[in-house]
Amino acid sequence: MYWFFFWINVFFILLTLLPAWRCEAWWVRGMDFPRLQLAILLALLLAVQLLVLNLSLVKSWVLISVSATCLAYQLWWVVPYTRLFPVEVKAAKDRDPQRxxxxxxxxxxxxxxxxxxxxxxxxxxxxxxxxxxxxxxxxxxxxxxxxxxxxxxxxxxxxxxxxxxxxxxxxxxxxxxxxxxxxxxxxxxxxxxxxxxxxxxxxxxxxxxxxxxxxxxxxxxxxxxxxxxxxxxxxxxxxxxxxxxxxxxxxxxxxxxxxxxxxxxxxxxxxxxxxxxxxxxxxxxxxxxxxxxxxxxxxxxxxxxxxxxxxxxxxxxxxxxxxxxxxxxxxxxxxxxxxxxxxxxxxxxxxxxxxxxxxxxxx
CATH class of the missing domain: 3.60.10.10 (Endonuclease/exonuclease/phosphatase)
Structure with missing residues (x-):
């Protein structure tokens, strides 16, 4: 079970780090797109690991920490586009049709x-x-x-x-x-x-x-x-x-x-x-x-x-x-x-x- 989650975490590490590489190849830049989807999958992975892994083992917490770090990094990019983040553009005070x-x-x-x-x-x-x-x-x-x-x-x-x-x-x-x-x-x-x-x-x-x-x-x-x-x-x-x-x-x-x-x-x-x-x-x-x-x-x-x-x-x-x-x-x-x-x-x-x-x- 540990090795199963180990390789899943390796997979998500690669997907998380790949777009940080400034290579302009389409298969690298394409990984800029699914950050929200990856965040959802990482949250599910994190929950399953907490339920399934033996939490008395240090290596289990290493995997959990890796998943949590990847999740936090993906959320850093997408959270600004949610209501959890302060607005950048203020709401208009008046609806002046001339302006x-x-x-x-x-x-x-x-x-x-x-x-x-x-x-x-x-x-x-x-x-x-x-x-x-x-x-x-x-x-x-x-x-x-x-x-x-x-x-x-x-x-x-x-x-x-x-x-x-x-x-x-x-x-x-x-x-x-x-x-x-x-x-x-x-x-x-x-x-x-x-x-x-x-x-x-x-x-x-x-x-x-x-x-x-x-x-x-x-x-x-x-x-x-x-x-x-x-x-x-x-x-x-x-x-x-x-x-x-x-x-x-x-x-x-x-x-x-x-x-x-x-x-x-x-x-x-x-x-x-x-x-x-x-x-x-x-x-x-x-x-x-x-x-x-x-x-x-x-x-x-x-x-x-x-x-x-x-x-x-x-x-x-x-x-x-x-x-x-x-x-x-x-x-x-x-x-x-x-x-x-x-x-x-x-x-x-x-x-x-x-x-x-x-x-x-x-x-």
């Missing part, structure tokens, strides 16, 4: 043909801005029914699973579609004007994931996130970054993005808002994100019902309250973080200067 923005982020899954379900979600929730990922020409043609309500748009239909569309009720300006790292992976960059006339710099992203069927390493994804993070860090403007980042909220890379950019994550202290995979509830992760500058507070954030995609859509409502900046603070980058970011950009020969920087009032 609010509702953003709906939806990875439609290109082969999905349930467009009517997405359209109904949009009409039920009435976001000010809808961003769709994986939308091709077929999706663009059928989402045209929204254009009476959403007169401003940016369109980039592609049939490679990386098409992207933005539909907005609010005025867009200085809009650009760019291919920051890979020549087939677009991103969108624009200014959105609130009814109050305040302008928000917004970046819509969908970098490719590390996987055996796409990029064998996370290098390209990481470089895109880092260059955008460094670009927005240099701005004092209100900023939103949203999209399917193909990375979990608690990964070291996403934390690096938050540190470099100074942007806040409204999920911290509120929940994980797992958006993928919509069809397999035991294996769900938060892949669709929205980060914002300290100019905003949160009116609400929720995952929307399934609409046929392998992702759930997520709806976030923010209020522009720059006077409350002093109440909010995100993560801070260390010199080691800056060097790590530099290494990631150099590996792809990119810099933050390549990221479009739409400026308020054309400045």
């Amino acid at each position: 609010t923005i509702r953003v709906m982020t939806a990875n439609v899954c290109t082969p999905n043909r349930h467009v009517e379900k997405l359209v109904q979600l949009v009409r039920n929730n009435m976001p000010d801005v809808l961003v769709t990922l994986e939308s091709d020409q077929w999706w663009q043609d059928r989402l045209a029914v929204l254009e009476d309500d959403y007169p401003y748009s940016i369109k980039c239909p592609l049939d490679n699973l990386y098409g992207m569309h933005v539909y907005s009720k609010l005025k867009l300006s200085q809009s650009q579609v760019e291919y920051l790292v890979e020549p087939t992976i677009p991103s969108m960059h624009t200014l959105i004007e609130l009814p109050s006339r305040h302008q928000i710099r917004v970046h819509f992203l969908h970098p490719a994931p590390p996987s055996p069927t796409e990029n064998e390493e996370s290098t390209e994804r990481d470089a895109e996130l880092v260059m955008v993070a460094r670009s927005v860090a240099e701005s004092d403007e209100p900023i939103i970054v949203t999209g399917d980042l193909n990375d979990v909220a608690w990964s070291a890379t996403t934390r690096l993005f938050r540190k470099l950019s100074g942007l806040l994550d409204p999920r911290v202290g509120r929940g994980m808002f797992n958006t993928f995979h919509a069809g397999y509830w035991p294996m769900r992760w938060p892949l669709d994100h929205l980060f914002h500058s300290e100019h905003f507070t949160l009116l609400g954030m929720r995952r929307l019902p399934a609409f046929g995609s392998d992702h759930f859509a997520i709806l976030t409502e923010l209020c522009y309250e720059p006077e409350r900046e002093v109440e909010q603070e995100g993560l801070n980058a260390t010199p080691a973080d800056q060097q790590w970011a530099e290494d990631k950009m150099q590996s792809q020969n990119v810099t933050e200067a390549q990221v479009p920087e739409p400026r308020s009032n054309g400045q």
